[in-house]
Amino acid sequence: MKSYFRANIDAMHGYTPGEQPKLANLVKLNTNENPFPPSPKVAEALKNIDYQRLRLYSDPLADDLRDTIAQINGVTRDMVIAGNGSDDILTMVFRAFADETHPVAVLEPTYSLYPVLAQMQNTPAVIKIELELPFFTLPDNLLARAQGANLLVITRPNAPTGNSFDLSKMEEICRKFDGIVFFDEAYADFADDNCLELAKKFDHVIVSRTSSKSYSLAGLRLGYAIGHPALIDGLFKLKDSYNLDMLTQTLGKAAFADQEYLRQTVKTIRLFRQELTDKFHELKFTVIPSQANFLFVSPPDGDGQRYFKLLRDEAIIVRYFAGPVTGAFVRITVGNPEQNARLMQVTRKIFA
Ligand SMILES: *Cc1c(COP(=O)(O)O)cnc(C)c1O
Helix, strand or coil: CCCCCCHHHHHCCCCCCCCCCCCCCCEECCCCCCCCCCCHHHHHHHHCCCHHHHHCCCCCCCHHHHHHHHHHHCCCHHHEEEECCHHHHHHHHHHHHCCCCCCEEEEECCCCHHHHHHHHCCCCCEEEEECECCCCECCCCHHHHHCCCCEEEEECCCCCCCCCCCHHHHHHHHHHCCCEEEEECCCHHHCCCCCHHHHHHCCCEEEEEECCCCCCCCCCCCEEEECCHHHHHHHHHHCCCCCCCHHHHHHHHHHHHCHHHHHHHHHHHHHHHHHHHHHHHHCCCEECCCCCCEEEEECCCCCHHHHHHHHHHCCEECECCCCCCHHHCEEEECCCHHHHHHHHHHHHHHHC
C-alpha cells in the first residue's frame, strides 16, 4: 500500500507506554503512580461540580488554575502554561524548539518519549549524552556534547535511573548553553532540591512539573511549565485551544492548593523509599540513589530481565528496559506498605 505519511513518520516507532493491566490483585509498581489517594480537597471539589457546566467550553487560558500554580511557585501567571499532562507540555516544547536544522540533546538513559517527539519534528539528530556508570552521573563533557542543539532536555531527577544532578552544575549549564534548557521535573517534589530558581533567573530555561506522580492524579492529565513570559507566550501560540477540560482545571486547582497534603504524602513516600533502599542493600542489590518515587535496582546476578520475570510470575509488575546498560536493572515504583512488603518477600525468596 502506498504511504502518504511524511518520511520521518513512516520511519519512526511510536512511544511505548508502560502497561496498564486490567487484572485485579496485581501489585502494580510499573508506572510510578502514587500509592496514596489524591487530596480530600479533590474529592470535595469533584462533589461540588455541577454537571451542567459541561455544556460550556472550558477556559482556554486556564487562568484560575494558573493563578494557583503561580502562587505555589512564587511566580506570576504569565510565567505559567498548563498542559494535558506534562507530555502535552513536552509536545509543545518540541514543536516550538526542535526543527529540521538543529539536533536535540537528551540524556541516556532517560524518558524514551523525547526521541519520539524529536522524530516527529524531523530533527537531524538526537544527541544522546551518556550518563556515567556505576551511578548514572553526568559526564564532564556534557556541554561539548550538546553543542549545536537548540534544545537540551535534562530530566531531574532522571527516569528511569531516579538519581539527580548537582544543582550548581545545572546553573553552570544554564549559563553556558546557547539554546533552550528544559528541565523535566516530573519527580522534583520527591527530591531535595529543584531548578525552579533557574527558570526564574534565565530567559532560556523552562521547568516542567506534573500532577501525575506527587499529587496522585495520573488519570486527570495535568502538567505545567514555568519560564520567562516570552517563552510562555510562544508556547501558548501552539497549544491546543482547549487543552484542559473544565474538570481538570477545577480538580487540579484544588489539588495544588492543598500543599500540606503534598508535604505529608511526599514525606511518607521518601521514608518508604529509604526503607526499600536499605532492604535491597541487605540483599546485595545495586541501588541507584533515588530522589524520585521509584528505585532503579540491579540484582546481584546483574540480570534485570530474569528478576522482572520472576516478579511477574508472582503478580508483581515492575518496569524492565532492555539494553546493554539498563538491562541489568529494573525500575520499581515505591508502593504502599503492603505492596512494598510483598515485593521484598518475593525478592528475598529469589535472592536470599
Ligand atoms: C511521568 C513522566 C512524565 C509525564 O507525566 P504526565 O504529566 O503524566 O504526562 C514526564 N516526564 C517524565 C520523566 C516522567 O516520568
